[in-house]
Amino acid sequence: MRLIKLIIVVTILFSNLSAFSQCKQRFVYECALQNQGLIFLKEFNTKFSSGKVQKHRVFLNKGYMYTLQLCNPSDTQYLDQNNSSQATGLAVNSMLSLCDNNNNILATTSQDTKFTFFCPKTGVYWIHIMPLSPKTTCAVGILSVMKR
Numbered sequence: 392m393r394l395i396k397l398i399i400v401v402t403i404l405f406s407n408l409s410a411f412s413q414c415k416q417r418f419v420y421e422c423a424l425q426n427q428g429l430i431f432l433k434e435f436n437t438k439f440s441s442g443k444v445q446k447h448r449v450f451l452n453k454g455y456m457y458t459l460q461l462c463n464p465s466d467t468q469y470l471d472q473n474n475s476s477q478a479t480g481l482a483v484n485s486m487l488s489l490c491d492n493n494n495n496i497l498a499t500t501s502q503d504t505k506f507t508f509f510c511p512k513t514g515v516y517w518i519h520i521m522p523l524s525p526k527t528t529c530a531v532g533i534l535s536v537m538k539r
Contacts, residue, residue, distance in 0.1 A: 414464065414529040422462035426505075426535045429458055435532035437520045439485075444521040449534060453513040456537040459498070460505035461487040461520070463530035484527040490517040507537070 419434050437445045451457060463485045488499040489508055492515050498506045520530050 414531050418462070418464065419531050419533075422460065422531045423533050423535075425462075426458060426460060426533060429535035429537055431533065431535050432457075433534045435518055435520060435534070437530050437532065439522045439527055439529060442522055442525060444519050447518040447520070447532070449516050449518055451510045451513065451516050453510055455510050457508045457510060458505055458533075458535045458537065459487060459489060459500070459508065459518065460533045460535070461485060461500045461530060462504070462533070463527060484524045485520060485522050485530040487530075487532050488519045488521075490519055492516070 414436055419436055423431050423434065433449065435445075435447045437447075439445065486500055489497045489506075491497055494517070497516075498508050500506060518532055518534070520532055522530070
């Protein structure tokens with residue numbers, strides 16, 4: 392019986408740790424809602440550790456127009472669920488790039504928080520999300536497709 396209690400306690404502790412490792416889900420929803428008129432496909436909820444680029448694999452189809460948007464909280468207060476309604480969606484602390492399988496950058500959010508991409512061929516693409524500030528804790532990339 393003690394073993395079962397110990398397993399339950401350890402499971403709860405580890406699940407709480409992982410819940411705080413990324414942006415809160417409400418922030419993800421607020422970011423996704425900014426893409427009105429588009430079909431939501433996928434989110435890339437990213438936790439930055441030691442300033443490294445986070446890479447996400449995605450499969451895109453030829454002939455579709457995709458939109459990639461980047462949102463990140465301006466500081467750690469947005470990790471608290473009570474403050475997430477203040478999320479602005481401004482991507483001033485991180486950058487998102489779309490790369491092909493050979494690591495060639497196809498598009499990036501250098502000055503804007505989103506970009507559209509016409510997919511020239513079906514295949515695997517990579518989304519790179521990198522922090523631009525050491526204070527950046529998380530960011531959310533949203534992949535959407537335009538209605539045909």
